[in-house]
Amino acid sequence: MMPLTPMSLIRRLAQLSPRAKMVVMVGGDAVCLPLCMLLAVALRLGSWEDALETALLMQVGLALLALPVMAIAGLYRAVVRYIDLSVLAAASAALAVVVLIVYVIAGMLQMQVLPRSSLLIFWFIAFAYVVSSRFFARTLLRRSIRPGTRARVRTAIYGAGDAGVQLAQAMHFSTEYKAVCFIDDRRDRQAMTIDNLKVYPPSSIDEAVVRHDVSQIVVAIPSASANQKRAIIERVEATGLPVKILPGLVEMVDGNPAVADIRQVDVADLLGRDVVAPDPGLFARNIAGKVVLVTGAGGSIGSELCRQILSQRPRRLVLVDHSEFALYSIEHELLASAQGVPLVPCLGSVLDATLLIEVMKREGVQTVYHAAAYKHVPIVEANVQQGLRNNVFGTYNVAKAAHEARVETCVLISTDKAVRPTNVMGASKRVAELVFQAAALRAPGTVFAMVRFGNVLGSSGSVVPLFRRQIQAGGPITITHPDIIRYFMLIPEAAQLVIQAGAMARGGEVFVLDMGEPVRIADLARSMIRLSGLSEKTAENPGGDIEIKAVGLRPGEKLFEELLIGDNVVPSGHPRILCARERHIDPSLLDKMLGVLRQACDGGDTEAMLRQVRNLVPEFRPADEVNAEVAGSLARR
Known part of the structure; x- marks a missing residue:
């Protein structure tokens, strides 16, 4: 005993x-x-x-x-x-x-x-x-309750305000973390002792790390703006320590910081984009009390559109997707939050024109969001026929069905790759825009509009989850080119802006979402390495942890994306949405040109397909040619 x-x-x-x-x-x-x-x-x-x-x-x-x-x-x-x-x-x-x-x-x-x-x-x-x-x-x-042998992670808390102090107090009886010091920007807090912990200025971070043997840093300023958080994260990641963050008070259920609330710094924290709350009037205009249909409902954008639409209490939500599993997954998820809103799952492709017309008429659809598309550049580049069929003629079927079913509003989800495209996917989406522009001219009873934006974080094609898996595996991180840059946006924000842009449409507009500043993919990879508490392995630092390796641009990929074809752009009345009126083709001429493209697709003639796409989209140029011009411009800087 x-x-x-x-x-x-x-x-x-x-x-x-x-x-x-x-x-x-x-x-x-x-x-x-x-x-x-x-x-x-x-x-x-x-x-x-x-x-x-x-x-x-x-x-x-x-x-x-x-x-x-x-x-x-x-x-x-x-x-x-x-x-x-x-x-x-x-x-x-x-x-x-x-x-x-x-x-x-x-x-x-x-x-x-x-x-x-x-x-x-x-x-x-x-x-x-x-x-x-x-x-x-x-x-x-x-x-x-403190373990006798297990060492707790020695943590510096950036932010000696209420949230930081409450977090430090929570760590006093945590089995995982031990708060050892504060770091704070405010001069009146620096050199003070709060909750028995010394407060250091940001200029003394390195001193604090060494003196207190800090193993990680937690940013605990939930009231800071997105730009302020990004600046803080960039400042502390230079220490080479893992950096975590305490979410905003809105994200915390009770508003009281706790150890369990600490999370990894996400790439969204590095974008520096403050959330703009949706305009209630715009957000509900095309949805509340109406029958809404979403194509590609099981995809990244389509599924988020469905979530946002349900929050506005439509009369009925129709889900269209060609993937049985994707359709089952999104319906199963939405049932938990439907709150009595009927969900109508429809298994089928947008290439089935008869199905689209039948569903829209039967359900009395009033608003359509067309998100179904093949969007992975290398895959569409290797499957030109199927990419054109789905993205061009699927869009044509949606527009025709919306007109025949007397839909009130029909919104196309487009992409920045449609602007001066260098790949079949981007060119096909530009043709899809031309289809909607022609539909707006020939069917004044239905408002047709397009919304164009760049990459979304967390989508099936996003580089972020790929980089995270590669870091966990010990590297290397693979990027296509050291100078490649991309625009990024959060999926919920993109979906909210799509809905609001559609509500502002009068017919034929191309709405362009404000994507913020473009991000260099190599810099994104380096930030993710540093935020994981690791170092980049280079020729100058052969003892580093993770190597970044450029593997070459993929077929059809260009170094940077654009959002506008011309300069004819005006404000829309929303701070994150611009409105552009761009070149269109007369509807009767477009029908003839699409007929030629359809014949080429039916005959499987790839050269004829590409030739007709170039006729439809004269700005469609080979990626190698465009990238060579960009590389030359970068070399001259």
Whole structure:
């Protein structure tokens, strides 16, 4: 049998049931409060002998009267391990009530046995006992849960505000993290000690890391803007330590920072884009109380459109997708949040024109979001016929069905790769835009519009999850070219802007989403390496952890993307949406040109297909030619 040490006794107490712990607290108070009363009387009379001879039983009874009052005040329901300064107010009020009751009773019965001033002394002594005993017990219990052998991660908290201090306090009894210091930009906090931790200025991060043997940094400024967070993250990632972040208060359910809220820094934190809340009027205009159809409902953009649409309470939501698994997955997910909105899953391809017309007429569809498309550049480049059929003629079928079913609004989800395309996928999406532009001219009863934007984080083709997997595997990270840049946007933001752009449409507009500043993919890869607490392996640093390797541009891929073909762009009234009116083809001529393209596709003649796509999209040029011009321009800088 192991000897009973003070720490083992504390651990046993910590493992007691809540009811047993309450009994221990009440028992301790039942012994100590009478002693507090005896001390108060002794101080008033000047000796222990006089106190013991002055109505001892009455002293005990009056002291024990505090027990039910403190129980009513909730002092015995509080979990000691998490007790805070609110115990001061509760203890003060409870003991004041006891003293007041005794004063009233003594006055009514004209009791002269005990000096009434001793009751005031009792209040001070009992208050000091109750508060100090609880905080002493809290300290012992928190120490008891700390592991004896497992080292906790020594953490520097960037941000000594309310969130950072609460996080540090939470770490005091965490089995994973140990807060060792603060870092803060505010001069009035620097060089101070908060919660027993020193606050350093950002200029002294390296000193703090060495002095406190810091293993990771947590950014705990949830109120900071996206740009401020990005600047902070770029500042601390230079230490080479893993960097994590405390999410914004909106993301936290109760708004109180906790260790469990700490998450990895996401690439979204590096974009520096502040969230712009949707305009309620625009957001609901084409959805609330209406029948809405989404093609490609199981894809990255389509599924997020469905989630956003459900939040606006449509009369019915029709889901169209050619993948049975994708359709099942999105329907199963949406059922949990549908709140009575009927969901109509429709298994089929946009190449089935009859199906589209039948579904739109049967369901009485009023708004269509056409997100179905083949969008992976190398795959479409290797499968020209299927890429053109799906992206061009699938879009043609959607536009025709929307016109015949008298749909009110039909919105095409386009891409920045449609601007001066260098690949079949981008060219096919530009032809799809031409189809919608022609539909707007020939079908004034339906508002046709297009929304063009760049890459979205978290989509099936995003580089971010690929880079993360490659880092976890020990590298290398593969990029196509050291100078390649891309625009990025979060999927929820893109979906919200698509819905609002469609609501502003009058017919034939090409809406362009503000994608912010373009991101160099190589810099993105380096940031992800540093934020993981690793270093890049280079010729100058052969001992680094992860190598970045350029594997060459893929077929049809260009170094940078654009969002506008011309300069004819005007504000839309929304800060993140621009409106462009670009070249279109007369509907009758477009029909003839599409007829030639259809014949080439039906005959499987790839050369004829590409030749006709170039006739439709004169700005379609080979990627090698465009990239050579860009590379030459970069070399001259």
